[in-house]
Each structure stands twice: as C-alpha cells, then as structure tokens.
Amino acid sequence: MSHMAYACLMAVDPDHVLRSAAALLTRKSTATMDEVAKAAGISRATLHRHFAGRDALVRALETLCIAECKAALDAARLDEGTASEAVRRLVGAAEPAAGLLAFLYTENQLFEGEEQNAGWSLIDDRISALFRRGQLSGEFRIDLTPAWLTEALYGLIASGAWMVRSGKGAPKDFQHMIVELLLGGALRREES
Amino acid sequence: MSHMAYACLMAVDPDHVLRSAAALLTRKSTATMDEVAKAAGISRATLHRHFAGRDALVRALETLCIAECKAALDAARLDEGTASEAVRRLVGAAEPAAGLLAFLYTENQLFEGEEQNAGWSLIDDRISALFRRGQLSGEFRIDLTPAWLTEALYGLIASGAWMVRSGKGAPKDFQHMIVELLLGGALRREES
DNA sequence: CCCGCATGAGACATTCATGTCTCATATGGC
DNA sequence: GCCATATGAGACATGAATGTCTCATGCGGG
Numbered sequence: 001m002s003h004m005a006y007a008c009l010m011a012v013d014p015d016h017v018l019r020s021a022a023a024l025l026t027r028k029s030t031a032t033m034d035e036v037a038k039a040a041g042i043s044r045a046t047l048h049r050h051f052a053g054r055d056a057l058v059r060a061l062e063t064l065c066i067a068e069c070k071a072a073l074d075a076a077r078l079d080e081g082t083a084s085e086a087v088r089r090l091v092g093a094a095e096p097a098a099g100l101l102a103f104l105y106t107e108n109q110l111f112e113g114e115e116q117n118a119g120w121s122l123i124d125d126r127i128s129a130l131f132r133r134g135q136l137s138g139e140f141r142i143d144l145t146p147a148w149l150t151e152a153l154y155g156l157i158a159s160g161a162w163m164v165r166s167g168k169g170a171p172k173d174f175q176h177m178i179v180e181l182l183l184g185g186a187l188r189r190e191e192s
Numbered sequence: 193m194s195h196m197a198y199a200c201l202m203a204v205d206p207d208h209v210l211r212s213a214a215a216l217l218t219r220k221s222t223a224t225m226d227e228v229a230k231a232a233g234i235s236r237a238t239l240h241r242h243f244a245g246r247d248a249l250v251r252a253l254e255t256l257c258i259a260e261c262k263a264a265l266d267a268a269r270l271d272e273g274t275a276s277e278a279v280r281r282l283v284g285a286a287e288p289a290a291g292l293l294a295f296l297y298t299e300n301q302l303f304e305g306e307e308q309n310a311g312w313s314l315i316d317d318r319i320s321a322l323f324r325r326g327q328l329s330g331e332f333r334i335d336l337t338p339a340w341l342t343e344a345l346y347g348l349i350a351s352g353a354w355m356v357r358s359g360k361g362a363p364k365d366f367q368h369m370i371v372e373l374l375l376g377g378a379l380r381r382e383e384s
Numbered sequence: 385c386c387c388g389c390a391t392g393a394g395a396c397a398t399t400c401a402t403g404t405c406t407c408a409t410a411t412g413g414c
Numbered sequence: 415g416c417c418a419t420a421t422g423a424g425a426c427a428t429g430a431a432t433g434t435c436t437c438a439t440g441c442g443g444g
Contacts, residue, residue, distance in 0.1 A: 032400085032401060032402085033401075033402070033403095034401085034402095044402095045404095045405095048402090048403070048404085052403090053402070053403070054401085054402075
C-alpha cells in the first residue's frame with residue numbers, strides 16, 4: 001500500500017523513509033520510532049534495519065539537511081550579483097529545507113555531544129563569507145558580525161517555518177518576510 | 193549552602209528551585225529530574241513533593257517565564273516615546289529571561305498539546321500592539337505584519353541567547369545585536 | 385524537653401521507548 | 415517453478431526515567 005514508488009521492488013527506498021520522517025518530525029518532534037515507521041508505511045523492524053536507532057535516524061536527517069543546505073547554497077550562486085540578491089536567492093532556495101532545519105535547530109541533542117557534524121561549519125563559513133562580502137562592498141553595515149548575521153538567518157528561517165506551519169503566515173510570504181526583515185529591518189526607509 | 197534565604201527555615205524555597213532548574217535546563221535541556229534536584233541542592237523526593245513531575249516543572253517554568261516577560265513588558269514602558277525606543281527597552285529588559293525563553297521556545301511539547309498557556313497570547317498581543325503602533329505612526333514599514341515581527345523577535349532573542357551561551361557573542365552585545373538587526377536590518381543605511 | 389514536620393536517602397514498581405530476536409510471507413530473479 | 419532476500423508482524427528483553435513508597439534524621443516551635 002502506501003506508495004507505488006517501489007511497486008515492482010521489494011526494497012524500501014531509504015530516501016523516501018527519510019523524507020517521511022522529516023515531514024513527521026517537523027510536525028511532531030517527539031514522534032517515536034513506531035510513528036516514524038507508520039508514517040513511512042513500513043514496519044518498525046524494517047525501519048530499524050535501515051537506521052540502527054533513533055539517534056542514527058536523526059543523524060541521517062542531519063546529513064540530509066546538510067546536503068539540502070549545500071544544494072541551496074549552490075543554487076543561490078552566492079558570488080553573483082550583489083550580496084542582497086544572493087541572500088534573497090539563498091532564502092528562497094532554502095525554503096524546502098526550512099522545516100527540517102527548524103527541527104534540527106531545536107534538536108539540541110546534536111550539539112550537546114562532544115562532536116557535531118563538520119558539515120555545519122562549512123555551511124556557516126559560506127554564509128558568513130557572503131555577509132562579509134556584503135560588508136566589504138559597503139552594502140552591509142559592519143557593526144553586526146557575519147557570525148551574528150548567520151545565526152540570525154538560521155533563527156529567522158526557523159521562525160518563518162514555524163509561522164507557516166502554524167498557519168499564521170502564508171508559504172508565499174516566507175522568502176519576503178525573512179529577507180526583508182533580515183536586510184531591511186522593521187524601520188521604514190526614507191529612500192522608498 | 194547555596195542561598196541564605198531559608199537559613200533559619202527548613203522549607204525549600206520553590207522559587208530558588210525554579211531558578212536552578214531554569215539555569216540547568218537552559219544549558220542542558222534533556223536534564224533528568226535527578227539532575228534538576230541535584231542542581232537545586234535538594235533530593236529528588238523533595239523536588240517531586242513540590243512539582244508533581246517533569247511536566248509540572250516545565251509548566252511552572254513556563255509560568256515563571258511568562259511572569260518575567262510581563263515584568264519586562266512593564267519595565268519597558270511600551271507606550272512611551274517612539275516605538276523604536278520601546279523595542280530597544282524591551283529587548284534590554286528581556287535579556288534576563290532570554291535563556292529561559294529560548295529553552296521554552298524549543299520545548300515544543302508545550303505547543304503540541306491541546307491547550308497552551310493563555311499567558312502567551314497576552315504577551316504576544318502587547319508586543320504586536322507595539323509594532324502596530326510603530327506602523328501607524330509611520331515609523332515601521334507596513335509590509336511586515338506585527339505577527340511576523342513578534343515571531344521574529346522571539347526567534348532573534350533565542351538566537352541571541354544561543355550566541356551568548358555558546359560563547360560566540362558577548363552578553364554586552366545582546367541588546368545591540370538584536371535591536372539593530374530587527375529594526376535596522378543588515379543593509380547599510382544612507383543617512384548614517 | 386518533646387512533638388511536629390519537612391527533608392534526605394533509598395527501595396520499589398511502573399511505564400515507555402528502544403533494541404533484538406524469530407518466523408511466516410511474498411516478491412523477484414534465475 | 416524454485417530459491418534468495420527483504421519485509422511484516424509480533425514476542426521478548428533491556429534500560430532509563432518516572433512516580434510512589436517507607437523510614438530515619440534533624441531542626442524548630444511550643
């Protein structure tokens with residue numbers, strides 16, 4: 001039942017399982033392995049055959065999210081055009097990963113351990129470099145550090161995902177909400 | 193040890209327990225009741241006498257946080273001066289509660305239930321009203337809804353608390369980081 | 385001085401998620 | 415058509431955190 005994606009194959013598609021898990025955990029972050037399995041349309045035993053445990057599952061989701069973020073970074077072509085345009089493209093490209101990002105953002109278990117996935121540093125660095133580029137070009141103010149702008153971007157993406165998920169905001173406004181606030185701020189600008 | 197508030201009394205100070213729990217859970221959100229008790233310098237049995245369970249403890253922390261937020265709202269005198277100044281005062285006044293706020297922000301268990309503490313709506317309303325006042329006075333742009341600005345403020349406070357806690361930002365920059373980004377944005381302004 | 389009461393320590397049962405196992409089944413390739 | 419293999423279903427053990435209990439202790443008030 002469930003899906004026809006593997007109608008002619010017995011093997012479970014691990015990617016499909018990950019997507020289902022992401023969609024479920026985004027809504028209910030405390031879901032058990034049983035619920036994750038049901039959401040993916042497989043048995044708990046099979047789920048456990050593919051992912052050794054909940055920890056491994058979350059790690060796999062982390063890897064998936066890192067890959068999606070990297071893809072978003074690539075798709076956004078951060079080096080082209082003004083830094084503002086690049087930020088706008090980045091937020092737009094990151095929207096599909098926003099829910100998963102918000103989930104992992106609150107999964108502080110990932111950061112309490114001794115080692116965290118090195119992939120995040122690479123992503124942080126690329127985003128920080130973008131903000132630094134904007135500062136060097138005189139486009140961005142320099143009293144806000146690139147590290148803070150990066151962290152704030154994460155926070156705003158998580159808040160935006162939360163707004164959309166709770167129905168208090170429309171998905172079509174996601175990019176505009178975040179980019180306008182992050183770049184322009186709440187103050188009304190004189191120069192229209 | 194710890195406090196002298198009840199040096200001559202046997203009774204445990206529930207407020208002191210809550211403060212300790214907040215300080216611990218802010219650092220390690222997965223701490224057990226045992227760890228919370230040890231952090232407060234009491235036994236698990238006594239902790240359980242005051243707070244029926246972990247759920248009750250989190251609810252009490254929620255109530256405490258709501259009270260602190262209300263106090264911050266009052267102290268910020270949102271109706272006085274420009275909306276910008278009020279926002280600045282609000283963020284400054286909210287800093288002591290930022291850590292606890294960030295913890296509760298990630299405690300999605302609070303929002304998955306059927307009912308959430310009504311206190312939050314009151315706080316949301318007051319903050320939204322502040323942003324709306326700024327919009328009506330022409331101070332804030334109107335293409336960003338008060339609801340989004342409110343949500344973004346929560347997100348930025350959480351991100352700021354995380355920056356400070358991880359050592360990537362100085363506590364003295366907390367207010368400036370958040371207010372400048374929330375109001376002014378990352379773009380450099382022409383009019384200095 | 386003695387009683388009351390809150391606490392600390394610890395034992396104990398319970399619950400829940402997890403991890404592991406076996407076995408029957410159905411599919412797909414050969 | 416047969417066999418290898420992956421799956422589903424379920425039983426089972428495990429571990430951790432929780433909730434509840436009893437009992438001894440120690441301080442403070444009367």
